[in-house]
Amino acid sequence: MKEHAALQIDKLNIRYGQLEVVRSINLNLKKEEVVCLLGPNGCGKSSLLQAIIGLTPYQGFIFTSTAKIDFVSQNPSIMLLPWLTNKQNIVFPSSIKEIDERLLEELLEFTKLKEFRNNYPYELSGGMAQLVLLTRALLHHSSLILLDEPFKSLDFSIAKNLYKKVRDLFEKYTPTVLFVSHNIDEALFLADRIIVLSEKPTQIKKEILVPFGNERELGILNSVHFSELRKEVLNECLH
Amino acid sequence: MNVYIKRFLENYFVFLGFLVLWELLYLFQVVHSLILPSPHAVFVKFLLFFAEEEFFYNFLATTLRVLVSFILATLLGVSFGLIFGFYTTLDRFTEKSIDFFRSIPGIVLFPLFILFLGVSDFSRIAVAITASGVIILINTKYGLINSSKMRKHFYHLYKLKKSTLLFKVLLPEACPYIFTGLRIAISVTLIVVIVTEMLLGTNYGLGQMLVNSQLQFETDTMYAVIILLGITGSGITFLFNSIEKKIFHWREEK
Numbered sequence: 386m387k388e389h390a391a392l393q394i395d396k397l398n399i400r401y402g403q404l405e406v407v408r409s410i411n412l413n414l415k416k417e418e419v420v421c422l423l424g425p426n427g428c429g430k431s432s433l434l435q436a437i438i439g440l441t442p443y444q445g446f447i448f449t450s451t452a453k454i455d456f457v458s459q460n461p462s463i464m465l466l467p468w469l470t471n472k473q474n475i476v477f478p479s480s481i482k483e484i485d486e487r488l489l490e491e492l493l494e495f496t497k498l499k500e501f502r503n504n505y506p507y508e509l510s511g512g513m514a515q516l517v518l519l520t521r522a523l524l525h526h527s528s529l530i531l532l533d534e535p536f537k538s539l540d541f542s543i544a545k546n547l548y549k550k551v552r553d554l555f556e557k558y559t560p561t562v563l564f565v566s567h568n569i570d571e572a573l574f575l576a577d578r579i580i581v582l583s584e585k586p587t588q589i590k591k592e593i594l595v596p597f598g599n600e601r602e603l604g605i606l607n608s609v610h611f612s613e614l615r616k617e618v619l620n621e622c623l624h
Numbered sequence: 625m626n627v628y629i630k631r632f633l634e635n636y637f638v639f640l641g642f643l644v645l646w647e648l649l650y651l652f653q654v655v656h657s658l659i660l661p662s663p664h665a666v667f668v669k670f671l672l673f674f675a676e677e678e679f680f681y682n683f684l685a686t687t688l689r690v691l692v693s694f695i696l697a698t699l700l701g702v703s704f705g706l707i708f709g710f711y712t713t714l715d716r717f718t719e720k721s722i723d724f725f726r727s728i729p730g731i732v733l734f735p736l737f738i739l740f741l742g743v744s745d746f747s748r749i750a751v752a753i754t755a756s757g758v759i760i761l762i763n764t765k766y767g768l769i770n771s772s773k774m775r776k777h778f779y780h781l782y783k784l785k786k787s788t789l790l791f792k793v794l795l796p797e798a799c800p801y802i803f804t805g806l807r808i809a810i811s812v813t814l815i816v817v818i819v820t821e822m823l824l825g826t827n828y829g830l831g832q833m834l835v836n837s838q839l840q841f842e843t844d845t846m847y848a849v850i851i852l853l854g855i856t857g858s859g860i861t862f863l864f865n866s867i868e869k870k871i872f873h874w875r876e877e878k
Binding site: 438440454463466505507 | 792874
C-alpha cells in the first residue's frame with residue numbers, strides 16, 4: 386500500500402452473475418482527502434462502496450490504512466436504530482462514558498442537532514438523519530467515511546445548506562471521505578477531487594481536481610469559475 | 625352525539641345486540657330458563673362473586689396457574705427463540721421438530737403429562753407451558769431472523785461483540801414480534817389452564833367452578849364465569865395493546 390494513502394483500490398472488478406458492473410478500477414485516496422465518484426444512475430457507484438465495506442463480492446484488491454471505517458447509507462433508516470434517540474444513536478455503539486463528551490457537544494452544536502437530540506430518527510428529515518450518521522462517524526473518529534448519495538432525496542434548497550454544513554465538518558475534523566453522487570453541484574462543492582465514471586461496466590473516464598480550496602462558502606455555487614467547471618464535468622459525463 | 629358514546633356504541637354494538645337477543649329469548653321463554661337464565665340474573669350473580677370467599681379461591685387458583693405458566697413459558701420461549709434465531713445452523717436442525725410439536729394441540733398432551741407428573745398442578749402447568757412456550761419461541765425466532773439483514777451487515781463495520789449485536793441491535797428490533805407472541809401466548813395459557821381445570825384433579829379453579837355449576841344446574845353461575853373469562857381475555861388484550869403502543873411507538877412511525 387502506498388505511503389499516505391488511506392484507501393487503495395487495484396484492478397477492482399464486480400460482477401453480478403453474467404452482468405459486469407465494475408471493470409478494472411484503480412483508485413487511491415490520500416489521507417484527509419475528499420473524493421467524489423460521479424456517474425450516472427445504476428452505473429455501479431454504490432456497489433463499489435459496498436465492496437469496500439465487504440457487502441459485495443469482488444475481484445481485485447482493496448487496501449485500507451484504517452480499521453475505523455464508517456458508512457452513511459442513502460437510506461439512513463436502515464442504519465439508525467429507531468428505538469434509540471438521536472443522541473443515543475450518535476453515541477452507539479459506545480456508551481456515554483466511553484466517548485469524548487466535549488466533542489459530542491461540539492458536534493451537536495455544529496450540526497444544529499442539539500435541539501433534536503432527544504427526538505427519535507423517524508422525527509427527522511432524510512437529510513438530518515444522514516447528518517446523525519455523519520456525526521456518529523466523526524464522534525467515533527472514523528478515519529475513512531463512505532457516503533452513498535448522501536443528499537439524493539433532498540431538494541436543492543435544503544441540500545445546499547447541508548453541503549455547507551458537511552463541507553465544514555470535513556474541514557474541521559479532517560476525515561478521509563469517499564462519496565458517490567450523480568449531482569455535479571454536490572460533487573464540486575464537497576470534493577477535493579472528482580472521479581467521473583462511465584456507464585456499465587463502470588470504468589474511470591477522468592479525474593478532475595477541484596480548485597476551490599478548503600474553506601468554501603455557498604457563494605461559489607454562483608461563481609463563473611463554478612459554472613465553467615460544472616460545464617467541464619458535464620461534458621465529461623456526457624461523452 | 626358525544627364522541628365517546630359513539631365509539632362505545634361502535635365497539636360494543638354486536639355485544640349489546642347479543643344481550644338484547646338474549647333478553648328476548650328469555651322473555652318469550654324460547655329456551656327453558658334453567659338452561660338460559662335472564663341476563664340480569666347472570667349480572668347479579670356476577671356481582672355477587674366478589675362477595676363470595678369460594679369464588680376468591682377459585683379465581684386465585686386459576687390466576688396463579690396462568691401466571692406461573694406464562695412466566696415460565698416466556699423465559700423458556702424467549703431463551704430458546706433467541707438461540708435458534710441467532711444461531712441459524714442450530715435452527716436448521718430443530719426447525720422440523722418444532723413444527724411437528726407446534727402442530728400438536730397442546731391440550732392433548734395433558735394425559736401424557738399426567739402419566740409422567742401425576743394428577744397435579746405440575747401437569748396442568750406443564751401443558752400450559754408447552755402450548756404457549758412454542759408460540760413465544762417461534763415469534764422470538766422469526767423476529768430475530770426477520771430483522772433487517774442490511775442493518776446487521778452494516779453493524780459488522782463496528783466490529784461489535786456478538787452479545788452487543790444480539791442484545792442491542794437484533795433483539796430490540798425483534799421485540800414487537802416477541803410481544804405479539806406474548807399476547808397470543810397469554811390467551812392460550814388461560815384457555816389451556818381453564819380446560820385442564822375442567823377435566824380432572826383439582827378442587828379449585830374457574831374451570832372447575834364452570835363444570836360444577838353446569839352439573840348442579842346453577843346456570844347463572846356458569847354464564848357469569850363465562851362472561852368473567854371473556855372480560856379477563858379482553859382486558860389482557862387491551863393491556864397488551866396499550867403497552868405495545870407505548871413501548872414500540874417507533875414501529876408505527878417507521
